[in-house]
Amino acid sequence: AQSVTQPDIHITVSEGASLELRCNYSYGATPYLFWYVQSPGQGLQLLLKYFSGDTLVQGIKGFEAEFKRSQSSFNLRKPSVHWSDAAEYFCAVGSRKGYSTLTFGKGTMLLVSP
Amino acid sequence: DVKVTQSSRYLVKRTGEKVFLECVQDMDHENMFWYRQDPGLGLRLIYFSYDVKMKEKGDIPEGYSVSREKKERFSLILESASTNQTSMYLCASGPSYEQYFGPGTRLTVT
Numbered sequence: 189a190q191s192v193t194q195p196d197i198h199i200t201v202s203e204g205a206s207l208e209l210r211c212n213y214s215y216g217a218t219p220y221l222f223w224y225v226q227s228p229g230q231g232l233q234l235l236l237k238y239f240s241g242d243t244l245v246q247g248i249k250g251f252e253a254e255f256k257r258s259q260s261s262f263n264l265r266k267p268s269v270h271w272s273d274a275a276e277y278f279c280a281v282g283s284r285k286g287y288s289t290l291t292f293g294k295g296t297m298l299l300v301s302p
Numbered sequence: 303d304v305k306v307t308q309s310s311r312y313l314v315k316r317t318g319e320k321v322f323l324e325c326v327q328d329m330d331h332e333n334m335f336w337y338r339q340d341p342g343l344g345l346r347l348i349y350f351s352y353d354v355k356m357k358e359k360g361d362i363p364e365g366y367s368v369s370r371e372k373k374e375r376f377s378l379i380l381e382s383a384s385t386n387q388t389s390m391y392l393c394a395s396g397p398s399y400e401q402y403f404g405p406g407t408r409l410t411v412t
Contacts, residue, residue, distance in 0.1 A: 197342075220399045231306070231392055231403035232345075239399075278344065282399040287352060288333055289360070290401060294344035 190215040190281050194293035201269050202301050209264040209296050211279030220282035221262040222290065223253055227275045235277075238262065249273070274300045304329045306404035308393050314410045321380040323407050325393030334376035335401060336360075336368060339390040351376055383411045 191214045201207050213219060220239055224232040236247025243255040253264045262279060276297050280290040309324035327334065335350040337360075347360030349368040357368050365387060369377045376395075380387055388411045394401040 222399070224403075229405075231405045232394075232401075234400060234402070237400065287350065287358060288396070288399045289335070289347060289350060290399065292345040294342065 190219060190283055190291050192279050192281050192291055192293035194277075194279055194296045196296045197294075198297045198299065200299040200301055203271055204268050207264075207266045207269045207273070207298070209277050209279075209298070211262045211264065211293060212260050213262065213279075213281045214260065215281060215283070218257065221253075221255060222280040222282070223247065223251070223262075223264050224278045224280060224292075225249075225275050226278065226295075232278060235264070269298075269300055271300045271302070274298055304395075304402040306393060306395055306402050308391075308404040308407050310407050311405060312408050312410075314412065315380075315383050316412055317384060319380075319383050319411075321383045321409065321411075323378040323380075323391055323393075323409070325376045325378070325395075325404055326374055327376075327395035327402070328374065329395065329397075329402070330373065331395040331397050331402075332373075333396050333398070333401075334370065335394040335396075336366075336376065336378045337392045337394065338362070339392055339406070345392065348378065383409075385411050387411050 193212045223235040226232045276295045279293040306327045336348045337345040351357045351370040367379045391407045393404040
């Protein structure tokens, strides 16, 4: 069965600094990969997705992620963080077999300091 | 824009009550999902449905059931609510692996 690990429970970044959130997955083949963001009291919003092709994926709100097969990673990046980016971020993996379900990581809470 | 709505944002129920959580989507999506979200545990899949009247168990189905009589509506049922079902419940729908989430229902069982 696939699994997703987000090693950092909390990360604090200064406003204007760059950001990288880590995600490692366990799956026997190339999975479908996603990043979602959840603002306080809200549902999850899709930031970006990787299905195949170019391993650097652009998403909304200035985010990007890079799929690295050799490291089983799909890290999320942003060159300059804004205070409004403070939220919880979830990485998810989908199996290419069977039903279209996702397995989510436990999330990383991003705090932005002034 | 895809819209997924959930019947309540906050709900307080007593132990033993039967609880219905409703979810409606307006994008004609085949797939619909129910998750619960707890601090430190992330999102866990309770049930999902890939077609009307079809349902499949997720990772934590115990204590829950679901109903999908119409394509746009997916209901989560707690037959006899217990305090360990206090949680945030999130509904999602999607055409395939992409999922679009509702705002969530925070359920408290006392």
